[in-house]
Amino acid sequence: MTLYARFATYLDTVLDALVEAGDLPAGLDRKAVTVEPPRDPSHGDLATNAAMVLAKPAGTNPRALAEKIVAGLGALAEVSEAGIAGPGFINLRLTDDTWRAELAAIHADGADYGRSDMGKGLRVNVEYVSANPTGPMHMGHCRGAVVGDALATLLEYAGHRVTREYYINDAGGQVDVLARSAHLRYREALGEDVGEVPEGLYPGDYLVPVGQALAKEYGDRFVGAPESEWLATFRAFAVDAMMEMIRADLALLGIHHDLFSSEAELQAAGKPEAAEAWLRERDLIYDGVLEAPKGETPEDWEPVELPLFRSTKFGDDQDRPIRKSSGAWTYFGADLAYHFQKAQLADQLIDIWGADHAGTVKRIQAAVAALTEGKTRFDVKLIQMVRLLRDGEPVKMSKRAGNFVTLADVVREVGKDVVRFTMLTRKADAQMDFDFAKVVEASKDNPVFYVQYAHARIASLQRRAEEAGIVLPDPDMSQLGTEELELVKRAAQFPRVVEGAAQAREPHRIAFYLNDLAADFHAWWNLGNDRPERRVIVTGDPAATSARLFLSRGIGQIIRNGLALMGVAALTEMQ
Structure with missing residues (x-):
């Protein structure tokens, strides 16, 4: 048990004793009670709001309650000072030996220091990337891919059972366009001069090998055939080829999904019909007519009766059609069924979407609330776009991709770790510039370099000690003074940061x-x-050297643990 968790337990014990003594009523809700570092470090090492939170429901004065809590906490051997600030905040100062013991705990726990059981094994489905299978991954997909993958890893570390899912949108009109584009390249592979790629088809060169593979598979069988004979075949072939390409692109980022779900298969299995029937049984779908769109006149618009989901009952601003007038499923109708499927296999759902999908959040949240009867936590994380720059100037587009910069090209230029770390250096809903020069700059202004350099420095200390033949005794922790213990205090916050980041679904906090x-x-x-006497390796002072190396290795362990959550390697040398 880490330090903050331990003191939360101590606090619970003190509060239980107060209940036993009749100073607090039983059954008070303690969920809002916290144990955390005070905002002002001069106030101490830990602070709790217990008296402020519990006094009112207990019918007592916050400061009077704080005095009773301080009496219990101040008696702990690990506490050197306990006091009350303002109307009832409690501040604790811990003994130096308590912090030294925490450093030993970091070493003892190693890669598990910071791991939590907060999630209690809850099943969480994280759906991310889900790019249309119409071409290679581009940098518009990259940030959401990294955020989703890091979040999934973070939640696992915090005690959840996570499924990483990719939803393949292979039932819409865009995959028909893909099939027609592949057919053009198929004819080209058989010797036809197709000229410029017509408007409305995908122009990228990435479809050239798909056309060649189709030519090898089918010869000239479909060259002059009507579209109805080859569209479905070419669609399935091209989607498979695109998904193979997408998986390879994601692998460059170290991203691998557990589950790939097909929209086409979902519809073929009748899942939308099942979701509609379930909702109709509960009077959550009715047949009705939507209001005319804003700006439309009666002459421009004809009312049509459609099956409508009662989205307004769950906070949306209007009810939503699940089918078109043709009977085909709307995007919302298909997405509703997909989330119904996911919710049957998970306790919590998280979707990672581009910011351009902001307008659909309310309706999907309404659908999940209805389909799970409000029992499933559902979060949508909106990811802002990344602007690519080179020395401050916008990056030119890729000819191979047709009209965008591929993820693969960026990863090959600057490396997986730089891309992943950079994508997590700002909140997901804040816009980001990715400057090729700055992300590889060796400066403290570049957080990728700054953190990696700290770990590399720590690794160099061990090498220097070994090369110098320094034989170190067991560390004498009393050699660690105020400056060193301040560093331990920062390191000891890691478990709190992990739990806070997991609860908020914000991996950038790491x-x-x-x-x-x-x-x-x-x-x-x-x-x-x-x-010179403050250096880590001090010639002629093995006691100080041993203790400072022990501290350094502990900090290195925390950095490795944090980088692992981000999917980033910890470098031992800077090149």
């Missing part, structure tokens, strides 16, 4: 924390620049 930890480590390292 990147922010690592940057702060790296800054603290570099500042401590730099103490030795002007003061």
Whole structure:
């Protein structure tokens, strides 16, 4: 049990004792009670709002309750000072030995330091990427891919059972366009001069090998055949080829999904009909007529009776049609059925969408609320676009892709780790610039470099000690003074950061924390620049050297644990 969790348990014990003594009523809700670092470090090491939260429902004065809590917490051997601030906030200062023991715990737990059982095995479905299978991955997909993958890893580390899912949109008109584009390349592969790719078809060169494969498979059988004879065949062939390409592109980022779900298969299996029937049984779908769209006149618009989902009952601004007048499923109708399928296999759902889908969030949230009867937590994370720059200038488009920059080209130029880390350096809903020069810059202004450099420095210390033949005794933790223990205090926050990031569904918090930890480590390292006795390896002082190496390795462990959650390797040397 890590330090913050341990003190939360201590606090619960004190509160239980107060209940037993009759100073607090039984059954008070303690969910809002926290144990965390105070906003102002000068106030101490830990703070709790317990008295402020519990006083009103207990019918007592916050400060009077705080005095009773402080009496219990102040008696702990690990607490050197307990006090009350303002109307009833409680601040604790811990003994130096408590922080030294936490450093030992970091070493003992290793890669598991920060791992949590917060999720209690809940099944979480994280759906991310889900790009239309019409071409290679481009940088518009990259940020959502990284955020989704890092979030899935974070949730697993925090005790959830996670399914990583990719939803293949292979039932819409865009895959028919893909099939026609592949047919053009098929004819080209058989020697026909197709000229410029016609407007409305996909122009990228990535379809050339698909056309060649089709020519090899079918010869000239479909060259002059009507579309009805080859469209379905070419559609399935091209979608399979695109998904193979997409999987390869994602693998460059270290991303692998557990489940690929097909929209076409979903519809073929009658899942939309099943969802509609389920909702009709509960009077959540009715046949009605939508209001005329804004700006339309009666002459321009003809009312048509459609099956409508009672979306307004769940917070949406209007009811939504699940079928078109032709009887075909609307995008919403198909998505509703897909989420119904997911909800039957998971306790919580998370969708990672591009910001351009913001307008559909309310209706899908309404659908999930209806289909799960409000029992399933459902989060939609909207991802803002990334603007690609080279030395401040917009990057030119890719000829191979047709009209965008491919993810594969970017990863091959700057590396997987740089791409992944950079995508997590801002909140997902904030716009981002990705400048090819800046993301590989060796400077403290580049968080990718700054954090990696901290780990590489730590690795170099171990090599230097071994090369110098330094034989170190077991670390004497009393050698770690105020400056070193401040570093331990930062490291000990990692488990809290993990749980907070998992609860908020915000993996970027890990990147922010690592940057702060790296800054603290570099500042401590730099103490030795002007003061030789403050260096990590001090010739003639094996006790100080051993303790500081022990501290450094502990910080290195935290950095590795955090980078692993981001899907980024911890470098031992900077090139």
